[in-house]
Every structure is written in C-alpha cells, then in structure tokens.
Amino acid sequence: MRKFITAAAASLIIASAAPAMARDTAPSASAQPDDAAAVQADTKRYCVVTKTTGSRLAKKTCKTRADWIAQENFDPLAPER
Incomplete structure (x- = not known):
C-alpha cells in the first residue's frame, strides 16, 4: 500500500511539472490574449x-453558458433570487 501511495504522489508531481517545463518562455507574435479569453469564455x-x-x-449537469441559456432558459451567472 505504501508503494502505491508513493507512486501515485510521484506521478502527480511529475504530471504537474510537465506542463510548466513544456511552456515556451518567449511570447509568440501571433498569440493574442483577447482571442484566448474569448475562446475560453465560449468553452x-x-x-x-x-x-x-x-x-x-x-x-x-455541466454545460456551457450558451447551452444553459438555449436549452434550459437558465443563466448560471445570474444572481440567485
């Protein structure tokens, strides 16, 4: 059991460090933060x-905001009454 917990912890540490090491540190000229924010808001x-x-x-039940509004007529960001 101890080996399993140690292996699981090690895999979590490696998995969390992998994206940080894979990032490019130089900013890309084609990347625009406004487009990325719009895409993230849609998804x-x-x-x-x-x-x-x-x-x-x-x-x-998980859906995008547009799906909630279209299918259920419910806005998940609206304040509760």
Whole structure:
C-alpha cells in the first residue's frame, strides 16, 4: 500500500511539472490574449447539482453558458433570487 501511495504522489508531481517545463518562455507574435479569453469564455462549463426527491444521489449537469441559456432558459451567472 505504501508503494502505491508513493507512486501515485510521484506521478502527480511529475504530471504537474510537465506542463510548466513544456511552456515556451518567449511570447509568440501571433498569440493574442483577447482571442484566448474569448475562446475560453465560449468553452467554460458551468455545473449545476440537482437533488431528486426520493433519491440520496445528486445529479451533476455541466454545460456551457450558451447551452444553459438555449436549452434550459437558465443563466448560471445570474444572481440567485
């Protein structure tokens, strides 16, 4: 059991360090931060947890903001009433 925990911890450390080592330190001329923010906003998912009466298990549903508005007429960023 101890070997498993040690191996799991080592793999997490290596996995978290790999993206940092793979990054290019020189800024790219073609990369524009506004485009990246727009793409991230389009693909960011919002999750809602619903509880069903008669069940102990909660159901988690994740969709983009546009999908929530289009399908459920629900804005996940709107303040709760």
